[in-house]
Amino acid sequence: MYQLAPNIELLFTEAGDYHDRVRAAAAAGFTAVEMWGPTGVDAPATPKNLPALKAALEETGTALTAQLSEPRTQFMIPPWDHSEFYRKLDEGVAIAQDLGCPRIVVGSGTGFGGWKRQVQLDKLIEIYQKAIAQIDGSGITLALEPVNVRVDHPGSLLDRTAEAVYVARGVDSPFFGVLYDIYHSAVEGEDMEAELANAGDLIAYVQLADAPGRGEPGSGDLDWAERLGILRASGYEGPIGLEYYPTRESAASVALIRELAAAA
Numbered sequence: 558m559y560q561l562a563p564n565i566e567l568l569f570t571e572a573g574d575y576h577d578r579v580r581a582a583a584a585a586g587f588t589a590v591e592m593w594g595p596t597g598v599d600a601p602a603t604p605k606n607l608p609a610l611k612a613a614l615e616e617t618g619t620a621l622t623a624q625l626s627e628p629r630t631q632f633m634i635p636p637w638d639h640s641e642f643y644r645k646l647d648e649g650v651a652i653a654q655d656l657g658c659p660r661i662v663v664g665s666g667t668g669f670g671g672w673k674r675q676v677q678l679d680k681l682i683e684i685y686q687k688a689i690a691q692i693d694g695s696g697i698t699l700a701l702e703p704v705n706v707r708v709d710h711p712g713s714l715l716d717r718t719a720e721a722v723y724v725a726r727g728v729d730s731p732f733f734g735v736l737y738d739i740y741h742s743a744v745e746g747e748d749m750e751a752e753l754a755n756a757g758d759l760i761a762y763v764q765l766a767d768a769p770g771r772g773e774p775g776s777g778d779l780d781w782a783e784r785l786g787i788l789r790a791s792g793y794e795g796p797i798g799l800e801y802y803p804t805r806e807s808a809a810s811v812a813l814i815r816e817l818a819a820a821a
Contacts, residue, residue, distance in 0.1 A: 559785070559818040560796040561811070562589035562622040564764075566602060568799060568807045575605050576613035583617035585808050586815075590619055591764075591798040594627040595652045598645075611656055621658040622796045623700065623736075623762055624649070632684055633669035633677050633714060639684060646688055650695045660698050660762055662736055663688075665715035677714055682727035689730045700761040701725060702736035705744035709771070718742055718752040725759045734761025737793075738800070739784055743768040749784065753791035760793050765814070766801035773801050773810035774817070781814060785821035 563569060565578040572581035575592065582590050597604035602625070614621055626649055630642040649661055665681055668674070688699060701724060703715040715721050721735045737760050742749060753760065765784075767777030774781045788797075797818065803810035 559788075559794075559821055560589050560620075560622075561587060561815060561818055562591045562620075562796050562798045563587055563807070563811065564592065564798055564800040565590050566593045567802055568810070571807060574609070576609040579610065579613040579619055580617055581807075583619050585811070588619060589622050589796055591621065591623040591800070592625075594625045595649065595656075596627055598627045599625070599629045607652065607655070614656060620796075621656050623660040623662055623798055624653060624656075624658050626661050626663045626699075629664065629666065631666040632681065633666060633672065635669070635671075643688065643691060646691060650692050650697050653697050654695065659696070660700050662700050662702050662762070664702050664704070665713060667712040668714035674714075678720055678724055679727070681714075681724050685724065685728045685733060686730075689728060689733050692732075696732075698732045698734060698761050700734055700736040702738060703741065704738070705741040708744055708769075709741070716741075716745060718747060719755055722756045722759055734759045736760075736762045736764065738764040738766075739779070739788075740764070740766035740768050740771055740801070743779060750787050750791075753787065753793070756791075758792070760791070760795075762795060762798065763788065763793060764798035764800045766799075770804075771802050772804045773799075774814040776804050781817050782821075785817055789821050 563582050569578040569581040572578045593602035627645050701721050703721040704710040704713050706716040725735050767774050770777050
């Protein structure tokens with residue numbers, strides 16, 4: 558049985574503020590949640606009341622499985638000043654530790670037309686090797702997320718799972734891995750089984766949404782029993798973030814994936 562973590566930016570918004578969404582998720586039977594940026598410097602995330610959020614997590618015994626790195630740095634765009642990313646990384650790690658969150662999700666930013674793709678991938682390796690060295694001893698894992706460029710993130714550098722795996726292998730740290738998002742991968746037309754086989758134990762986190770539409774499982778065309786079966790066969794046993802835009806009330810939108818995850 559997979560542990561499901563509703564994204565409190567998108568789900569249980571009916572309850573009110575973020576800490577109230579944690580309580581609503583817990584009342585609905587979830588033992589974990591995920592969120593976007595804790596300080597809200599990147600839209601559409603908004604600032605969290607971190608003491609209230611921590612209190613809600615502790616009160617309900619809910620785990621926070623992942624948060625986003627801030628800010629969304631455009632690593633490849635001149636003048637290549639990454640100082641704010643590294644400064645905020647320390648802040649993000651401190652927040653993650655305080656909230657008991659083991660993962661921070663990072664990205665690639667947009668690509669730069671003036672450099673070959675391979676050069677940019679190798680530059681990402683350098684950037685994240687430095688980041689991992691900076692947070693050494695924190696216990697926090699950085700999960701690199703490739704995203705689709707066909708619908709949601711046009712211009713992003715990393716749109717292929719295999720290239721995120723290439724970067725992760727280059728960083729070569731037990732605290733650096735890949736976020737495999739079933740939705741983004743499907744939109745890019747990837748073969749899920751092949752991608753997970755290539756990634757091996759580098760998959761540090763998984764998220765999902767249905768495709769097309771990025772709604773809840775059952776709203777699109779993906780066969781979720783098949784997808785969860787492929788995921789289980791790959792050896793991944795960690796939590797799954799529910800990062801979708803619900804087309805109906807939150808508690809109703811999770812019904813299918815909860816049933817299938819319980820059997821997976």
